[in-house]
Amino acid sequence: MSEPINADQPSKPFDDQHYLLALRQQMLKFSNLQIADSALAEDAVQEALMAALKKVDSFSGRAAFKTWVFAILKNKIIDILRQRRRFVEADSLGQTGAEDKLLQDDVFNAGGHWHLVERPQNWTEPQLAMQNQHFWRVFEVCLDHLPPQQAQIFMMREFIGLDTGEICASTGVSISNLHVLLYRARLRLRTCLEKHWFLKGEDSD
Amino acid sequence: MKIVINCRKATQLMSESRERTLSRRERWALALHKAMCSGCRNFDRQIEALSDLTEGFKYVSHGADEKSNGNREG
Numbered sequence: 001m002s003e004p005i006n007a008d009q010p011s012k013p014f015d016d017q018h019y020l021l022a023l024r025q026q027m028l029k030f031s032n033l034q035i036a037d038s039a040l041a042e043d044a045v046q047e048a049l050m051a052a053l054k055k056v057d058s059f060s061g062r063a064a065f066k067t068w069v070f071a072i073l074k075n076k077i078i079d080i081l082r083q084r085r086r087f088v089e090a091d092s093l094g095q096t097g098a099e100d101k102l103l104q105d106d107v108f109n110a111g112g113h114w115h116l117v118e119r120p121q122n123w124t125e126p127q128l129a130m131q132n133q134h135f136w137r138v139f140e141v142c143l144d145h146l147p148p149q150q151a152q153i154f155m156m157r158e159f160i161g162l163d164t165g166e167i168c169a170s171t172g173v174s175i176s177n178l179h180v181l182l183y184r185a186r187l188r189l190r191t192c193l194e195k196h197w198f199l200k201g202e203d204s205d
Numbered sequence: 206m207k208i209v210i211n212c213r214k215a216t217q218l219m220s221e222s223r224e225r226t227l228s229r230r231e232r233w234a235l236a237l238h239k240a241m242c243s244g245c246r247n248f249d250r251q252i253e254a255l256s257d258l259t260e261g262f263k264y265v266s267h268g269a270d271e272k273s274n275g276n277r278e279g
Contacts, residue, residue, distance in 0.1 A: 026265075063264055070263055104213065112211030119244035126254040130261045139262060157224075158259040164224050183220040190251045193258075 023066065024049060027073055030159070033143075033151050034077045044080055048073035074160045081170040100147070100184050107191060120190065123198045135197060142192035146185055153178060154185035210234045215245045220252060 024045060031041040052069040059065040107118040114120070129135040143151060153173065156162045168175055208230070210218070215238040218231055227235065239246050 066264060108211075108213045112213035114212050114244045120247035120251055122247055123251055123254060126251075126258060130258065136262070136265045139258065155259075158256050159262065161260075179217075179221050179224060182224065183217050186220050186252045186255060187216065189255055190248065193255070194251070 019062065020049075023069065027069070030070070030155070031073065031077060033148075033155050035080055036148070040080055044073060044076040048076050077160075078162075078166075078170055100188075103184075103188060103191070107187070118191070121194060121199060123194070126198070129197065138197045139193065142189055142196065145192060146188055150181050150185040150188070153181045154189070157182060206230055206234060208234050208237065210238050212238075212242060212245055215239070215242065216248050219245070219249045223252065223256070 027045045027048065028042065031044050032038060035041040035044065048069060051072050052065070055068075056065065059068065107115060109115055143155075146154065153167060153171065156167045156171075157164075162170075164175060164178055167173065168178055173181065206228075215235055218227060218235050221227070222235075239249065
C-alpha cells in the first residue's frame with residue numbers, strides 16, 4: 001500500500017542514512033534497557049528494523065514511521081523477555097534495595113516527611129521542556145542512573161505502555177514488587193529531573 | 206491503614222494509584238494528606254508529567270531534526 005510521493009513531502013526515513021543510524025542507536029539503547037543480554041537486544045532491533053523497512057512506503061512522516069518501528073520492537077522485546085523469564089527473575093529486588101533505602105533517607109526524614117530542601121516544587125509547564133533538546137539529554141542521563149531493574153520495569157510501563165499483568169507475566173516480578181519498583185523509579189526520576197532541570201530554570205529556552 | 210499518613214506513604218499511594226484502584230480508606234487518607242501538603246501535591250503532578258514526558262521520549266530524535274515534519278501522520 002504505497003501512496004504517491006508529494007513533492008514537498010520530506011524524504012522517506014529510509015533514504016536518509018543519518019536518520020536511520022540515529023534511529024537504530026535509540027532503538028538499541030531502549031532494547032538494552034529491557035534486555036540485559038546485548039546480543040539479544042541487538043537481534044531484537046535488527047529484526048524490528050527489517051520488518052519496518054519492508055513497509056516503509058506506507059509512511060510519509062518520520063514520526064509515524066518511528067511510532068510504528070518502536071511498536072514492532074516492543075513486541076520483539078516482549079517475546080524475548082517471555083522466553084528468558086527466569087533470567088530476569090534472577091535480577092532480584094534485594095540487589096537495589098539498600099541503595100534505594102539511601103535515596104529515601106535522602107528525601108524523607110525519620111518521620112517519613114520531606115526534608116525541607118527536598119520538598120517537591122511546582123514544575124512550570126513541563127510540556128515546554130519536551131521541545132528542548134537539552135532537556136532530553138538530562139532526561140536520558142536520569143534514566144541511565146536508575147538501577148537496571150527499575151529502569152526496565154519503568155520503561156515497560158510508561159514508555160511501551162504495558163499493563164501491570166503483562167509486565168508481571170513477562171518478567172516474573174510479583175505485583176507488589178512491581179508497585180515498589182515503579183514507586184522507586186518515579187521517586188528517583190522526579191528527584192533527578194527536578195534537581196538537574198526544573199529548578200535550574202532552563203525550560204523556557 | 207491509618208487515616209493520617211506521612212509523605213512517604215502518601216507518595217507510595219500516588220504512585221500505586223496509577224496502576225491500581227485505591228481502596229476508599231486509602232483515598233480518604235490521601236485526600237486528607239494532600240490537603241495539607243503542597244510537596245505531595247507537587248509530587249502527584251510531577252509523576253503525571255513524568256508519564257507524559259516518557260511517552261514523548263519516544264518521538265525524540267538525537268540525530269536529524271524532525272521538528273518540521275514530526276506531526277505528519279501520512
